[in-house]
Amino acid sequence: MAQINSHYLKLKSGYLFPEIGRRVSEFAQKNPAARLIRLGIGDVTRPLPDAVVKAGKAAFDELSRAETFRGYGPEKGYEFLRRAIAENDFKPRGVVVDPEEIFISDASKCDTANMQELFDQNCRVAIPDPVYPVYVDTNVMAGRTGSADGQGRYEGLHYLSSGPESGFLPQIPRERFDIVYLCFPNNPTGVVATKDELKRWVDYARANEAVIFFDAAYEAYITDEHIPHSIFEIEGASECAVEFRSFSKTAGFTGTRCAFTVVPRALMCRNSRGEKVALHALWHRRQSTKFNGVSYPVQRAAEACYSDEGKKEIRELIAYYMENAKFIHQTLSKMGFAVYGAINAPYIWLKTPHDTDSWGFFNELLHKAHVVGTPGAGFGACGEGYLRLSSFGSRADIAEAMERIRQIYDI
Numbered sequence: 001m002a003q004i005n006s007h008y009l010k011l012k013s014g015y016l017f018p019e020i021g022r023r024v025s026e027f028a029q030k031n032p033a034a035r036l037i038r039l040g041i042g043d044v045t046r047p048l049p050d051a052v053v054k055a056g057k058a059a060f061d062e063l064s065r066a067e068t069f070r071g072y073g074p075e076k077g078y079e080f081l082r083r084a085i086a087e088n089d090f091k092p093r094g095v096v097v098d099p100e101e102i103f104i105s106d107a108s109k110c111d112t113a114n115m116q117e118l119f120d121q122n123c124r125v126a127i128p129d130p131v132y133p134v135y136v137d138t139n140v141m142a143g144r145t146g147s148a149d150g151q152g153r154y155e156g157l158h159y160l161s162s163g164p165e166s167g168f169l170p171q172i173p174r175e176r177f178d179i180v181y182l183c184f185p186n187n188p189t190g191v192v193a194t195k196d197e198l199k200r201w202v203d204y205a206r207a208n209e210a211v212i213f214f215d216a217a218y219e220a221y222i223t224d225e226h227i228p229h230s231i232f233e234i235e236g237a238s239e240c241a242v243e244f245r246s247f248s249k250t251a252g253f254t255g256t257r258c259a260f261t262v263v264p265r266a267l268m269c270r271n272s273r274g275e276k277v278a279l280h281a282l283w284h285r286r287q288s289t290k291f292n293g294v295s296y297p298v299q300r301a302a303e304a305c306y307s308d309e310g311k312k313e314i315r316e317l318i319a320y321y322m323e324n325a326k327f328i329h330q331t332l333s334k335m336g337f338a339v340y341g342a343i344n345a346p347y348i349w350l351k352t353p354h355d356t357d358s359w360g361f362f363n364e365l366l367h368k369a370h371v372v373g374t375p376g377a378g379f380g381a382c383g384e385g386y387l388r389l390s391s392f393g394s395r396a397d398i399a400e401a402m403e404r405i406r407q408i409y410d411i
Helices: 006-010 016-030 050-063 079-093 108-118 134-141 195-208 279-290 296-306 308-335 358-369 395-408
Strands: 102-105 125-129 157-161 179-183 211-215 241-246 259-262 268-270 276-278 339-341 347-351 386-390
Touching: 006 134, 016 358, 050 296, 050 308, 079 102, 079 296, 102 108, 102 279, 108 134, 108 211, 108 241, 108 259, 108 279, 125 134, 179 195, 195 211, 276 279, 296 308, 308 339, 308 347, 308 395, 358 386, 358 395
Parallel strands: 125 157, 125 179, 179 211, 211 241
Antiparallel strands: 102 259, 241 259, 268 276, 339 347, 347 386
16 A cells, blocks of 8 residues: 655644635535625635736637647746746846746745755754745645644744734844745735845845745735835845745736746755755756646736736726725724734734634634634744734625624724
């Protein structure tokens, strides 16, 4: 009988979001008349921008004609999209990124999960807490950890604890680590890092020959003009950082699937003999072997995000979701909740009332208000006692959700 990878057996229960889905489905089956308002999983609800739809349709039309048909595309992604990304996402911020350093993919979730494959099992890994759970789970799957303790923390990982006392910002460790995950704007807390704060991380990484995995999936939601959108705005970051971005929340591609990762050519790591090896070449090799690329119509649709029409429509999308976030923040604050986020990110991070634990508060909202949130404990031990709400909903649903919560809680 075939033996399975025993590291998977270390994983705590199910992945966070399927577990939420299971509980919600169970509730819905028992309460078919209840109208649920889902503010949990960060899935967008507004239609794709017209410019994106037009470009995607035109690309499909190309594939319907023999003279313009295309089969497999380049594993890195088409040059037209990689060049548009370099010219629009980085150049205006004073960052020089070669289109050859950009790799188009179907999701930043996949890329943050897959990037760790390139590193030795014995690499020491530091991960913020709370943060997106994929970072932890994929390192468990890879065998870099022991078992989890009672708080769900795995032996072998270093957790960069953060709470309200540090503004939910992870603090730079005193010891040396090989890989450091950073996520700004942060999922789930919504906090951002200043240029000085990111410079300290870059200085740490360069001094320790560490690699920063920088997840910038929500950079388009930054409203503070002084906050960096890319770690490559920091001098020296191209020698120590990889950056992950996505069209999912920016342009509504959660059902369309398109993202990209920047792996600078200057980023060097070491092999078992201590010799320097370019991470760029290894990631290219990995993608060429395991990935056949994002479809041509989807890449043409993503390219349209950078047209004048596309930029305007995306600004309107983001403004809509951020207005929702502002409304949620203000409403819950007036009720007496301690609320964070919602300024530079589409998420609201709130302290649960009366010392209720995260899953307990999740259940209360589900059963009493028929509102779905995301329990903070699912993002790490430091998320216990918090809940994340998403602003990716309709204005009417969010207003109704706030009214339902107000009727139950008056702290």
